[in-house]
Structure formats: structure tokens, C-alpha cells
Amino acid sequence: MTARRRPTMKDVARHAGVSVSTVSYVLNDSGPVATDRRNRVLDAIRVLEYSPNESARNLKRRSASTIGMVVPELANQFFAMVTEGVQRAASARDVLVVLVVPDASQQPEESQTRLLRSQRVDGVIYLSGTGTAPASLYDLARSGPVLLVDEQIPGLELPAIVCDSRRGAREVAAHVLEMGHRRLAVIGGPAALWTSQQRLAGYREALAGAGIDPDQVPVHNGDYRQASGSKLARQALCETSGPRPTALLCANDLMAIGAIEACRELGLRVPQDVSIVGFDDLPLSSLLTPRLTSVRQPAHDMGFQAGSALLDQLEGTTVEPIPPLPVSVELRDSVCPPQEET
Amino acid sequence: MTARRRPTMKDVARHAGVSVSTVSYVLNDSGPVATDRRNRVLDAIRVLEYSPNESARNLKRRSASTIGMVVPELANQFFAMVTEGVQRAASARDVLVVLVVPDASQQPEESQTRLLRSQRVDGVIYLSGTGTAPASLYDLARSGPVLLVDEQIPGLELPAIVCDSRRGAREVAAHVLEMGHRRLAVIGGPAALWTSQQRLAGYREALAGAGIDPDQVPVHNGDYRQASGSKLARQALCETSGPRPTALLCANDLMAIGAIEACRELGLRVPQDVSIVGFDDLPLSSLLTPRLTSVRQPAHDMGFQAGSALLDQLEGTTVEPIPPLPVSVELRDSVCPPQEET
DNA sequence: TTGTAGGCGTTATCAT
DNA sequence: ATGATAACGCCTACAA
Numbered sequence: 001m002t003a004r005r006r007p008t009m010k011d012v013a014r015h016a017g018v019s020v021s022t023v024s025y026v027l028n029d030s031g032p033v034a035t036d037r038r039n040r041v042l043d044a045i046r047v048l049e050y051s052p053n054e055s056a057r058n059l060k061r062r063s064a065s066t067i068g069m070v071v072p073e074l075a076n077q078f079f080a081m082v083t084e085g086v087q088r089a090a091s092a093r094d095v096l097v098v099l100v101v102p103d104a105s106q107q108p109e110e111s112q113t114r115l116l117r118s119q120r121v122d123g124v125i126y127l128s129g130t131g132t133a134p135a136s137l138y139d140l141a142r143s144g145p146v147l148l149v150d151e152q153i154p155g156l157e158l159p160a161i162v163c164d165s166r167r168g169a170r171e172v173a174a175h176v177l178e179m180g181h182r183r184l185a186v187i188g189g190p191a192a193l194w195t196s197q198q199r200l201a202g203y204r205e206a207l208a209g210a211g212i213d214p215d216q217v218p219v220h221n222g223d224y225r226q227a228s229g230s231k232l233a234r235q236a237l238c239e240t241s242g243p244r245p246t247a248l249l250c251a252n253d254l255m256a257i258g259a260i261e262a263c264r265e266l267g268l269r270v271p272q273d274v275s276i277v278g279f280d281d282l283p284l285s286s287l288l289t290p291r292l293t294s295v296r297q298p299a300h301d302m303g304f305q306a307g308s309a310l311l312d313q314l315e316g317t318t319v320e321p322i323p324p325l326p327v328s329v330e331l332r333d334s335v336c337p338p339q340e341e342t
Numbered sequence: 343m344t345a346r347r348r349p350t351m352k353d354v355a356r357h358a359g360v361s362v363s364t365v366s367y368v369l370n371d372s373g374p375v376a377t378d379r380r381n382r383v384l385d386a387i388r389v390l391e392y393s394p395n396e397s398a399r400n401l402k403r404r405s406a407s408t409i410g411m412v413v414p415e416l417a418n419q420f421f422a423m424v425t426e427g428v429q430r431a432a433s434a435r436d437v438l439v440v441l442v443v444p445d446a447s448q449q450p451e452e453s454q455t456r457l458l459r460s461q462r463v464d465g466v467i468y469l470s471g472t473g474t475a476p477a478s479l480y481d482l483a484r485s486g487p488v489l490l491v492d493e494q495i496p497g498l499e500l501p502a503i504v505c506d507s508r509r510g511a512r513e514v515a516a517h518v519l520e521m522g523h524r525r526l527a528v529i530g531g532p533a534a535l536w537t538s539q540q541r542l543a544g545y546r547e548a549l550a551g552a553g554i555d556p557d558q559v560p561v562h563n564g565d566y567r568q569a570s571g572s573k574l575a576r577q578a579l580c581e582t583s584g585p586r587p588t589a590l591l592c593a594n595d596l597m598a599i600g601a602i603e604a605c606r607e608l609g610l611r612v613p614q615d616v617s618i619v620g621f622d623d624l625p626l627s628s629l630l631t632p633r634l635t636s637v638r639q640p641a642h643d644m645g646f647q648a649g650s651a652l653l654d655q656l657e658g659t660t661v662e663p664i665p666p667l668p669v670s671v672e673l674r675d676s677v678c679p680p681q682e683e684t
Numbered sequence: 685t686t687g688t689a690g691g692c693g694t695t696a697t698c699a700t
Numbered sequence: 701a702t703g704a705t706a707a708c709g710c711c712t713a714c715a716a
Contacts, residue, residue, distance in 0.1 A: 006461070008693055019703045024695060031696095032701055051459040055406065056693035058397035059708050066462075069441070074426040075625070075642075080416040087443050091453055096462065099411070099441040101429050111433055117393040119348070120408075120438065257629055283417070287599060289631040300417075350709055361687045366711060373712090374685060398709035401692050 007048040016044035027052065058119075066096040067310055068121040070112060072129035074101060077282050078299050079127065082149055085303020086125055093311050113139045123310045125149055125303075126158075131193035145313050149306045150297075152194040159313075161306040161322055165195050165279075168295035168327035169202025170209075172277045173249055175293070175329060177210040179337045181247040181275060184212075185236040186219040187229055187259060189251040196221070199251045199279060218245075222255050229258025237266060237274065246274060246338040253278035253285045253294055260288065260334070275335040290333035297327050349390040358386035369394065400461075408438040409652055410463040412454060414471035415443060419624050420641050421469065424491055427645020428467055435653050455481045465652045467491055467645075468500075473535035487655050491648045492639075494536040501655075503648040503664055507537050507621075510637035510669035511544025512551075514619045515591055517635070517671060519552040521679045523589040523617060526554075527578040528561040529571055529601060531593040538563070541593045541621060560587075564597050571600025579608060579616065588616060588680040595620035595627045595636055602630070602676070617677040632675035639669050 009027075013020045018037055025031035026041045033041075044050070058064045067090055074080045087097045098121055100112055113136040116124055123145040126137065133153045140146050141158060148160035176184065186203055189196030204214035220236055222228030229250060237244055250256035256278030263270050270276055270290055278285060281296035302325060312319045351369075355362045360379055367373035368383045375383075386392070400406045409432055416422045429439045440463055442454060455478040458466055465487040468479065475495045482488050483500060490502035518526065528545055531538030546556035562578055564570030571592060579586055592598035598620030605612050612618055612632055620627060623638035644667060654661045 010693080020694085021696085021703055021705095022701090025702090028695080034701065037702090049459075051456065053401070053693050054460040054462045055397050055400035056708090057695080059395070059401050059692090059710090060694045060696085062708075064397065066440075074416065074422040074429075075419060077417060077419060077422070080419070080422040083441070084416040084443055087441050088445070091442070091445070094453075096457075097441045098408070099425070099429050099439045100433070101426055103430070103433070111436075114393065115438075117391075118396040120396045284626040284629065287626065288629060351711095352709080362710080363687060363712075364685090367686090370711085376685065379686085395709050398692090399711080401694090401709085402711050404692075 006053070007050045008053070009050075011048060012041065012044045012050050015048060016040040062119070063122050063314075064096075064120055065094065066098055066121045067307070067314075068098045068100055068112075068115050068124040070100045070102065070124060070126045070128075072102065072104070072127065076129075077284070078150075078280050078297070079129070081299035082127065082303035082306070085300040085305075086149075086307040087303075088300075089304045089307025089311065095311060097307075112136045116140050116144045122314050123147070125306050125310055127151065128153070131190060131196075145310060147306055147310045147313070149302055150195065154194075159309065159319070159321060161302050161309065161325070162194070163297050163302060163325035163327050165198035165295075165297075165324075165327070166202040166205075167324075168279065168297070168329065169199040169249075169251075170206045171202075171329045172279070172293065172295050173203045173206035174209065175331065176247045176249065176275060176277060176335055177206060177212075179247075179275065179335060181338050182212065183243055183245045183338075184217055184247045184249060185245040186217060187232045187236065187248055187250040187255050188219050188221045189224045189255075191221050193224075196224075196251055203249050222251075224252050224254060226254045226258040226261075229255025230262045231258070233259035233262035234266065237262070237268065244274075247335070248274060248276045250276060250278050253280040253282045253292060256285075256292055256294070256334075257288065260290075260292075271334050271336040272339050275338070277335060281330050286330075286332065288334075293332045293335045294330050295327050296330050298325055301325060348395070349392045350395070351392075353390055354383065354386045354392050357390060358382040404461070405464050405656075406438075406462055407436065408440055408463045409649070409656075410440045410442055410454075410457050410466040412442045412444065412466060412468045412470075414446070414469065418471075419626070420492075420622055420639070421471070423641035424469065424645035424648070427642040427647075428491075428649040429645075430642075431646045431649025431653065437653060439649075454478045458482050458486045464656050465489070467648050467652055469493065470495070473532065473538075487652060489648055489652045489655070491644055492537065496536075501651065501661070501663060503644050503651060503667070504536075505639050505644060505667035505669050507540035507637075507639075507666075507669070508544040508547075509666075510621065510639075510671065511541040511591075511593075512548045513544075513671045514621070514635065514637050515545045515548035516551065517673065518589050518591065518617060518619060518677055519548060519554075521589075521617065521677060523680050524554065525585055525587045526559055526589045526591060527587040528559060529574045529578065529590055529592040529597050530561050530563045531566045531597075533563050535566075538566075538593055545591050564593075566594050566596060568596045568600040568603075571597025572604045573600070575601035575604035576608065579604070579610065589677070590616060590618045592618060592620050595622045595624045595634060598634055598636070598676075599627075599630065602632075602634075613676050613678040614681050617680070619677060623672050628672075628674065630676075635674045635677045636672050637669050638672050640667055643667060 207214045220232035278294040281294040285292040549556045562574040620636040623636040627634040
């Protein structure tokens with residue numbers, strides 16, 4: 001049994017007794033073909049199990065029907081869901097998604113940049129997770145369309161799909177304030193990140209709206225990871241002079257989880273002693289004890305929209321900038337009215 | 343400012359005053375080139391910002407330097423981590439990963455099959471999550487190398503990267519038995535899935551080893567999802583005739599979480615009234631209350647090994663079958679000795 | 685050591 | 701309605 005060469009259009013043409021152009025015509029409906037000959041071609045394709053060589057096609061068409069997705073890590077469920085959304089959007093239009101997870105320890109420059117320049121992808125969806133643009137992003141953007149998700153990068157005028165972090169933050173904070181809390185602290189994200197800034201801005205709006213001077217509320221900036229949430233919560237609850245805050249506004253769920261952990265270790269009950277809210281509403285957040293009040297972002301949808309928008313752009317459709325997607329506050333058990341100290 | 347055509351090798355050659363073959367030689371070290379001319383070429387490449395057209399290269403080489411990763415969903419952290427591992431392995435060898443997340447509701451056949459046949463990928467890593475092979479998998483396997491991860495599909499003699507589920511299951515079960523439990527129940531996975539079978543086998547070995555007849559221990563098969571864990575736990579704890587089990591062996595973490603939930607609703611304390619163990623050790627499992635005793639699988643590593651093995655195979659390296667990867671039992675709070683009923 | 689030319693599998697232009 | 705044929709950009713004998 002010899003490993004047979006893959007059939008080409010030429011083989012199909014020969015088998016069907018027609019010319020290659022005819023085959024090409026039926027393959028792409030790109031020309032008129034008599035019904036009987038079309039059928040002969042279709043048969044030949046079936047018999048030979050022919051399938052077109054996409055490399056050749058790409059070469060000719062100068063496009064790859066492929067987009068790249070750059071994402072900092074998949075273990076983070078939010079990123080994973082965005083990625084899944086992107087892949088859905090792409091696959092709905094018969095476009096492939098190349099996944100790139102830059103190795104934080106390496107210089108990611110090379111692989112990402114080479115990616116677009118080598119025309120293996122027609123465009124890129126980019127999610128840095130840090131808010132800072134590596135040099136490679138500039139190159140990418142110069143050599144092809146780049147769309148940002150879940151962030152906006154200062155200095156780069158790139159289209160982006162984001163959601164209304166600010167409003168979400170404002171609303172959870174308002175909820176906490178309505179419960180009667182007056183002494184709050186913020187566990188914020190990396191100061192450089194757009195989402196951190198938006199969320200902080202939202203918290204401040206709510207505070208101001210409740211007649212509290214935002215500048216009086218301490219802000220501890222972390223890195224969006226659990227450990228930093230834990231550390232900063234401890235700081236906010238102990239090391240501050242003056243009375244202990246009764247509520248912690250955490251800029252994402254992972255840090256909120258860290259905060260809960262810290263409270264537990266400090267012997268403080270959540271929510272009776274300290275109310276805590278997060279942001280992201282990871283699926284796991286409703287499994288915690290207590291169930292975490294958080295702001296849900298439509299992760300999958302963000303990815304889907306991003307994928308669709310990029311593909312629209314590639315098709316030459318002029319695309320309107322997409323307004324921030326709506327978020328929703330999920331009220332759960334980690335918030336209650338402040339209890340008087342006994 | 344006119345959108346300039348991408349430079350080709352010909353442009354580089356002209357700019358450097360050499361022939362295209364010379365350029366090709368320096369690009370791939372595929373021929374001898376005088377040092378000065380090599381430098382001229384390198385300069386030209388830099389000046390023109392040339393980068394090779396991979397489509398043309400692929401066409402010529404009959405390979406795509408790309409592999410496909412088929413995975414049922416990314417929202418499941420285990421799958422996400424495997425995927426990340428695959429991408430790491432690939433990117434370490436300058437190979438791209440095309441991500442495919444078959445839409446369960448659609449017939450996934452088409453996209454997956456077309457993928458490999460169109461020679462856009464050189465091979466595929468496949469993780470069905472169901473244990474049943476869609477027709478497309480047969481096609482895939484006929485037209486190129488396919489490697490399974492985290493499962494083995496009966497009837498298909500495909501290489502696979504798995505881990506030692508059986509041993510892991512045996513060991514957690516043994517731990518539970520050592521704590522003194524005698525009345526157990528198993529919340530198993532889908533009967534068709536290889537992992538379910540392995541884990542069940544492991545539990546049975548441990549039971550037999552402790553002098554308990556495995557056939558006397560009730561097995562409830564679920565679908566690896568939280569809801570089924572919840573439902574089946576309720577069944578195991580209430581509807582069984584005879585005394586209530588004091589421990590539940592759950593074939594994965596999600597079902598274990600469901601089981602914990604069920605216990606809570608039934609007013610049973612975990613672990614005092616019911617001890618529970620899971621499998622997978624998802625990162626979230628140690629965040630639960632109580633922290634879940636589970637069996638950790640090296641998800642990322644499984645992916646990495648799978649990627650590496652596939653690439654080895656593609657390079658023609660003859661690859662040894664890889665033995666099951668080791669797992670480790672993570673002892674935590676969801677297990678304690680059985681308490682006498684008061 | 686370097687250059688020329690043909691082909692990889694498609695698509696698209698242009699005759700017929 | 702159909703069929704030659706010339707690109708697409710790269711690699712690689714083979715010739716110089």
C-alpha cells in the first residue's frame with residue numbers, strides 16, 4: 001500500500017474529463033458551468049476525496065482565512081471564555097483561529113510579530129492583560145488590522161471591544177453604600193490597566209454620589225491576582241490608622257477571593273464583619289462560601305463581538321466603533337449591612 | 343501614502359544585488375554564501391522589512407508548521423490548561439496552533455475534517471470530552487496524524503497522552519478507607535468515557551484491598567457536571583435502602599462540588615457527616631469550603647507532552663508510546679473519619 | 685560560490 | 701460555456 005499523493009485540481013479535471021478552470025469554477029461558483037459537467041466534477045471530487053490545498057489558495061488570494069488570538073493565559077477563566085467567543089465568531093465564518101499565549105518569561109516579541117507579517121493570519125485580536133503594549137504590538141498594528149479586547153491601550157488608537165466597567169463598578173459600589181457602609185477601602189488592579197482605571201472611576205462616582213469624599217477612601221493597587229488581594233486586604237484591614245473599613249471593593253474576583261481568605265485568617269467574618277465585592281463574576285465565584293457579589297462581564301460575548309468585528313473589517317465592511325457592552329451586578333451573600341461592633 | 347506591496351525575495355535580491363537563490367540560501371542556511379553577500383542580503387531584509395510569505399513556503403514544502411487542537415470547551419479549566427500546554431510545546435518549536443472548539447449543538451464534522459484535509463495543519467491533537475468518536479475523527483486519522491489527550495477511544499488505535507487515573511483513584515479511595523469509612527458510594531462519570539472507567543476501576547481496587555466487596559458499593563453514573571453530582575449525591579444519600587454512606591467518591595471535582603451542595607441542602611455537614619473526594623484538583627477546589635480533597639492531574643504538562651509528541655511524530659522521529667503521567671493525591675478538609683451517629 | 689529555470693496547486697484573464 | 705496560460709512567492713536541482 002503506497003502512500004498516495006493528495007489529489008489536485010488537475011487530477012479532478014482529468015478524472016472528470018474537463019479542464020482545471022472548469023473545476024475551479026464549480027469549486028468557487030466563479031464561472032458558468034453546464035449542469036452535467038458540474039456533476040461530473042462533483043463526482044470526481046467525491047471519488048478522489050479531493051480537497052483543495054489551502055496553502056495554494058492562500059498564496060493566490062493573498063489572505064489566509066485565519067486570524068490570530070493573543071491572550072496572556074488560558075488558566076484564567078475570563079480569558080478562556082473570551083477566547084472561546086472569538087473562536088465561535090471565526091468558525092461561524094469559516095475562519096481559523098491561531099492561538100498565541102506569549103510566554104511571560106520569554107520576550108514574546110518575535111513570535112507575535114512574525115505571525116502577522118508572515119501573512120499566516122489576516123488580522124489579530126489582542127488581549128495583553130497588562131495594559132502595556134510590547135513593541136511587537138506596534139509592528140503588528142502597522143502590518144495588519146489589530147483589535148483589542150477588554151482593554152484600551154493609551155497611545156494606540158486601536159479599535160477595542162470592552163464592557164462598561166465603569167458603570168458596573170459604580171453600581172456595585174452603590175449597592176454597598178445603600179447597605180449603609182460608610183468606611184470602605186478599594187483593592188484596585190494594576191494602575192496602568194485601563195480596566196483598573198475605569199473601575200476605580202466607577203467606585204469614586206458612587207462614593208461621591210453618596211456624599212463621601214472619594215479622596216478619603218484608601219486605594220490599594222494590586223495585580224489582579226489572588227495573592228495580592230490577600231496581602232492588600234490585610235493591609236486595608238489592619239495597618240490603616242482609624243477605624244477598620246466595613247467593606248472592601250475589589251477590582252476583580254481573584255483579588256476578592258484573596259481578600260476573603262485574608263479575612264478568614266484575621267478571624268473576621270464575611271460578610272458580617274467585612275462585606276466584599278468583586279468584579280468579573282467568574283463561574284467559581286458563586287460556588288464560594290460566602291457566594292461572592294460581583295459584576296458579570298459577558299466574556300464569551302466580548303470575544304464573539306471582537307471576532308465578528310475583526311472579520312467585518314477584513315471583509316472591508318466599514319465598521320462602526322462598538323459601544324461598551326453592558327455588565328450586570330450579581331447580588332449575593334458577601335455583602336450585608338454593617339454590623340455594629342459589640 | 344500608497345499602501346506598498348509586501349516585499350518579496352525578488353525585491354530583496356534586487357536590493358542586495360544578488361540572485362533570489364542567494365537570498366533563499368541565507369534565509370534557510372541551505373547553501374554556501376560568501377560573508378559579504380550574506381550581509382548585504384541581511385541588510386536588505388532589514389531595510390525592506392522583508393518577511394517570508396509562509397503561504398508560498400507551505401505550498402512548496404507541503405507542510406504548514408501548524409497543528410490543530412480540538413477541545414470541547416475552554417470554560418472548563420482543565421481543558422484550558424491542557425490547551426495552554428499544547429500551545430507552549432508548539433510555540434517552542436515555532437509551530438502554530440489552530441484552535442477548534444466544536445459547537446456541540448452543530449454537527450462538528452465539517453469544520454474539523456476539512457481542517458486536516460486542507461493541509462492547513464500537519465496534525466491534530468484531539469480531546470473529545472465525551473469518549474465517543476465522531477465520524478470526522480476517522481477521516482482525520484486517515485488523512486494525518488492524530489493524537490489523543492486525556493482519553494483513549496475504543497476501537498481507534500491512536501496514540502494518547504493520559505495520566506494514571508486508576509492509580510489516583512485507588513489512592514484517594516484508599517485514603518478514605520484508611521480513615522475508617524466502610525459505607526461508601528461512587529458518583530461516577532459517563533460510563534462510555536475511558537477516564538470514568540479507569541477511575542471506577544481504581545476505586546474498586548482500593549475497596550477490594552480493604553476487604554470490601556466492590557460489587558456491594560453503589561455506583562451512580564453522572565455526566566461530569568455539577569448538576570449531576572448534586573442529583574446523584576442526593577440519590578446516594580437518601581434513596582438508598584440501608585444505612586446512609588459516610589463517604590462519596592466523586593469521579594471529578596465538578597460533581598464533587600455538586601455533591602457538597604446537595605449535602606448542604608440536606609442539612610448534612612461535610613466532612614463530619616459525609617466525607618467527599620473529587621478528581622482533577624481544579625484550582626478552584628482548594629478555594630471551596632471545605633477545601634476539597636482531590637487528585638491532581640498535570641493538565642498543563644499533559645498538553646505539553648501531547649504537543650511535543652505530535653511534533654516529534656511529524657518530524658519523523660520514531661516516538662515511544664508515552665506511559666501514563668503521574669497524578670498526586672491532595673489531602674484537604676473534605677475528608678475526616680466517620681463520626682458515630684448520635 | 686552564484687544564477688537560471690521549473691514547479692508547488694490555485695485563481696483569474698483572456699481567447700475560443 | 702470552456703480551456704490555455706500566466707501569475708502568486710518560494711525552493712531547489714542543475715548549470716555556470
